Amino acid sequence: MTSIIVNLPEQSYEIAIAPGGIDQLGEMMSNLKLGKKVLLVSNPTIFKHYGQRVLASLEAAGFEVVSCNLSPGERYKTLSSVQKIYDTALENRIERSSTMVALGGGVIGDMTGFAAATWLRGINFVQVPTSLLAMVDAAIGGKTGVNHPQGKNLIGAFHQPRLVLIDPEVLKSLPVREFRAGMAEVIKYGVIWDAELFAQMEESKRLDQLRYIKAELIEAILNRSCQAKADVVGKDEKEAGLRAILNYGHTIAHAVESLTGYRVVNHGEAVAIGMVAAGQIAVKLGMWKKEEAERQDALIQKASLPTKLPDGVDIEAIIESLQLDKKVKAGKVRFILPTQIGVVTITDEVPSDTIREVLQAMQ
Known part of the structure; x- marks a missing residue:
């Protein structure tokens, strides 16, 4: 495993590059002393490939997990999609100590991060990027947001993740x-x-x-x-x-x-x-x-x-x-x-x- 630290004044965090790392997510999150409730956000295609492995890893580590699947694609990177995350969070009593986990590409990561930044004025957030673009760019740095019909990412917030877990083996299934x-x-x-x-x-x-x-x-x-x-x-x-x-x-x-x-x-x-x-x-x-x-x-x-x-x-x-x-x-x-x-x-x-x-x- 390769570990890269993003050094920040308030909250530094690790970028872990680990083959097979998806199966280690629960253990790595446990080390961060996070609350037990987790909201996993993905899309149906990615969830079909990796959702069950992520759920198994998190549940084995003692986390209580609920999931929310959003429509894939940049055109769905909107406030109405984020509303679905909020609705799931409300229904399942996601608390300030809880964590939202983004399992997907840049679109899922940006929307999940924005939801985490704004739910209860900010809760924990973990990135598990599944596209090359998200691995090398979108998942790192804490930029979150959604598009406005007249411009890209005009609505957003800076909200750093607690962890970025990159599993290179995921690239084999990438279109x-x-x-x-x-x-x-x-x-x-x-x-x-x-x-x-x-x-x-x-x-x-x-x-x-x-x-x-x-x-x-x-x-x-x-x-x-x-x-x-x-x-x-x-x-x-x-x-x-x-x-x-x-x-x-x-x-x-x-x-x-x-x-x-x-x-x-x-x-x-x-x-x-x-x-x-x-x-x-x-x-x-x-x-x-x-x-x-x-x-x-x-x-x-x-x-x-x-x-x-x-x-x-x-x-x-x-x-x-x-x-x-x-x-x-x-x-x-x-x-x-x-x-x-x-x-x-x-x-x-x-x-x-x-x-x-x-x-x-x-x-």
Whole structure:
């Protein structure tokens, strides 16, 4: 087992990367001295694969468990879905000492975390991510929330988990498209923080399916991505400065997701599109070498991720949607732009004409 600590002033916690770890969840939670009541939140597909194992592990450790299954997919990441968690919590007398456990991908994790942050003004929360994207990104750092029809994650709260348990064996059952979505976030870490991880991925012939990637690289992907996220969050928990770099590619990604109703591209695919756009913006502003942008785009293509905008997305609508992004400050849109592989900078000095020009080239 690999243990990575997210060091925070108020409540540090462990990211445990453990093959077969799902069966150890109850024991690990017992060590945290949590209350006995647990509300397990998942979706029917994930629950069918892993729900009974999680229940068995928790009950063997003496926890009293109830479950709530939500509809899968980004379009269900809404307040009405969170209401179902609240209803289950109320019916089963979930208390302040109780714990909500998220078993699923980023959508389940974000909604469960938001419910835990707001139920009785905040209760314990444990993440058991089942997608690559959630393992390396969404499950770590305490960002929780739901979407508003006009923008992604506009409703939310910071609420750190007590534990993040990652079982790499779960990736074997992950659909190929979801695995690729997670690779977008891994490539992001290479660009913003870890040039060595980026170089390791360049050496791999394929990045589009788990079965084509060597076990050592999968181990490096999980360990180094989680460490990168832990390092950044440990330095800036509430996104006062440095943590904003984790949004590389996300500014345009969120606009694309919102404008397509969360039905055309998934989050990772949108991030890939956003990274290509951010890279080209950086090149046009003279901040990044064209050759390095091409290296980034080659990795994105190696993971079979999109590099063009979805058909029918209106560029002016994207530019208008950027004003609704959470990172807008004093009316200016903040972009995270690369200056070299492994290094990015934050700027709000990107002309709309430059954005427009880049997006037109990506149609």
